[in-house]
Amino acid sequence: MSLPAPPLAQDHGYPGFADRRSFLGIPNFANVASNLAFLVVGCAGLWLSFSRRVDGARASWSIFFLGVALVSVGSAYYHWAPRNDTLVWDLFPITIGFMALFAALLCERVSARSERWLLGPAILVGLASVLYWRFFDDLRPYVWIQLVALLMIPAALVLFRRDRGGDRFLVIGFACYALAKGAEAYDHPIFGLTGGWISGHTLKHLLAALACVAIYAMLKQRAPRVPNGRVPS
Numbered sequence: 001m002s003l004p005a006p007p008l009a010q011d012h013g014y015p016g017f018a019d020r021r022s023f024l025g026i027p028n029f030a031n032v033a034s035n036l037a038f039l040v041v042g043c044a045g046l047w048l049s050f051s052r053r054v055d056g057a058r059a060s061w062s063i064f065f066l067g068v069a070l071v072s073v074g075s076a077y078y079h080w081a082p083r084n085d086t087l088v089w090d091l092f093p094i095t096i097g098f099m100a101l102f103a104a105l106l107c108e109r110v111s112a113r114s115e116r117w118l119l120g121p122a123i124l125v126g127l128a129s130v131l132y133w134r135f136f137d138d139l140r141p142y143v144w145i146q147l148v149a150l151l152m153i154p155a156a157l158v159l160f161r162r163d164r165g166g167d168r169f170l171v172i173g174f175a176c177y178a179l180a181k182g183a184e185a186y187d188h189p190i191f192g193l194t195g196g197w198i199s200g201h202t203l204k205h206l207l208a209a210l211a212c213v214a215i216y217a218m219l220k221q222r223a224p225r226v227p228n229g230r231v232p233s
Contacts, residue, residue: 017082018191019199030202031079035072037058037209042069045216054219057115061219063123066211067097083191086146088134091142098149103216105152120170150177166218173214180207 023029048054054061071095078090081159097121107115129141154174157167180203183190185198 007064016188017079017199017201018188019196019202021178024202026080027081028079029207030199032076034202034205035079037072037206038068038075038212039072040071041209041212041216042066045069045219047211047214048219056187057104057107057119060100060115060119063119064097064100064104064215067093067100068209070177071097071167084134088130091130091133092127095142097129097212098146099123099126102149102152105156109156150174166221169214169218169221176207176211176214180204180211180222183207194219 017028017031019030020028021030026032042065046062046069049058049062049065052058071090074089074091074093078086080086100119103115103119104123106118126145129145132141133139157170184204185200185201185205190198190200190203
């Protein structure tokens with residue numbers, strides 16, 4: 001069985017980031033420092049999960065926020081010294097987050113029992129797609145997996161409606177991520193339009209983190225209310 005479309009190699013002109021300014025001895029400072037946003041929302045989500053205030057696919061949501069937190073490390077490492085052998089450490093946590101999100105939505109919307117057999121294999125398939133790119137210089141599996149995870153969000157909203165609340169936050173998260181990809185594509189024009197204040201790639205990080213904030217807000221809204229601030233056991 002072969003993959004559709006010809007092999008999709010990594011663009012050798014990438015990364016041609018618009019903002020390469022250094023600050024405090026940190027190269028590409030804005031693209032490195034903006035990853036702190038992922039650390040903040042990732043840790044907040046982990047606290048929410050580990051405090052047992054997340055119902056539904058708790059394991060998947062925990063792994064999702066762990067992936068978000070790890071993005072701050074992997075992406076900062078990559079942007080500090082952008083090249084293919086550091087990019088892989090950026091893609092690993094991104095893939096973990098995407099596949100955990102995919103598993104969480106499928107579990108909550110389709111089958112509550114699916115998490116036990118879906119989460120682990122989904123993450124392994126995602127990580128395998130990154131390794132496939134690294135060894136064969138072919139991004140097709142990685143791109144297809146991202147597309148599946150992204151399309152899962154509107155599909156889950158439309159086809160498998162559940163009275164759990166917070167659907168609007170999923171829509172907001174999807175919109176923020178779409179804007180993030182647009183900002184990434186217009187890295188240089190945005191940098192020019194803002195007079196060098198912010199680049200499209202830095203804005204991408206902030207918008208993608210905002211998408212994760214929307215997921216956090218969804219889970220926070222539907223968290224069980226416990227009197228006197230006690231955590232449910």
